[in-house]
Amino acid sequence: MKIKNVMVVGAGQMGSGIAQVFAQAEFNVILHDLKAEIVEKGMGYITKNMNRQVEKERMTREEADAVLTRLTPSTDLNNASDVDLVVEAVVENIDIKSKLFSHLDEITPNHAILATNTSSLPITEIAAATNRAGKVIGMHFMNPVPVMKLVEIIRGLATTDETYEAIEQTTKALDKVPVEVKDFPGFVSNRVLMPMINEAIYTVFEGVAEPEAVDEVMKLGMNHPMGPLTLADFIGLDTCLYIMETLHEGFGDDKYRPCPLLRKYVKAGWLGKKTGKGFFEYN
Structure with a gap:
């Protein structure tokens, strides 16, 4: 499947970094959080990073501006109604994540993949909160996201090969290195x-x-x-x-x-x- 439109849920340091690398790779990105001030802070973090890239002559002003135009701030989760992929980067709490995934399952299109940036929680349990367990997967980025190359990709018990391959190719499109690991506590890194x-x-x-x-x-x-x-x-x-x-x-x-x-x-x-x-x- 072709992934083009992405929502990142959670505009903290990890979520903002994830949104930035997707936008730099020419995906259309919605950066979502519950409060406008958190989203604004996340957008400011990305803008600051882009300005630094221009100052260091790693990209032109036009290229940096193009990255920022591909980012849309959001405080309404219903904006996920037309995305191909959601990457969740909220607090590391199984109840909060499960409730969020259940809600996203109702909002997003049937083809959409729901990925979690969890660093330790079971993908299978998060997937069980949805009716699309085959399309739920772990996508664990390292901090700071714009710099670190590794992304741990974790299949849940029901994650399909098609879902895994789509996320593997998407990770490569971000200029990251995907590494497949099993769904065990802490995966490999932690x-x-x-x-x-x-x-x-x-x-x-x-x-x-x-x-x-x-x-x-x-x-x-x-x-x-x-x-x-x-x-x-x-x-x-x-x-x-x-x-x-x-x-x-x-x-x-x-x-x-x-x-x-x-x-x-x-x-x-x-x-x-x-x-x-x-x-x-x-x-």
Whole structure:
């Protein structure tokens, strides 16, 4: 099937990044969120990125303007009534996502594919909220979306080959690299990444080293571009905790038990960069 018209639901950093790469690849994109101010902020984020590309001479002013003209802001989900693909990028909560997909199933055309950018939740369970489970799929982008090449593509139990192939080709059209993974908690990326972050938090919790030292060891000793605690702050400690809880519940294995210090920071409201304080402080 030919995908041309896309709605991205969720105009936060991930959703805005996803909308940007679709618009740059010449898709018509609706950027949707519940509140106009959130959509405006998302559109502003994309505009800022486009201006930066022009300043760095990576594209012309005309090319940047063309990208922006392919973007339409939305606060009415009924605008999905004529799209070929929806990519959902809302809060990582199974109840919220399931309710949204059920609603989208009623609004979108029968041929439309419903994709979720979930980083850990089961595609099969999200698909069960719809009457088109064969057309529901995981499309997990990495942050920051305009820069990172990987997209994990996750089939649900009922996802058809036709749906997978359409999303694989669409991902390539975005100049991204699609990698197929199975529908298991955390998929590959977060099943490997989050326990590493959690273990880094344990080293601080147990007094093995200070956060700065932990990050230095991983950057200089393991050649990581960013230390795990800085990365956790950028992801959001609440998100890290939620994913660890999803892994712990999904596998029933205590190796995924969230560190008590991670829980304590989240309860304190120290969520990382977005609140100005996590393992490090941000002005």
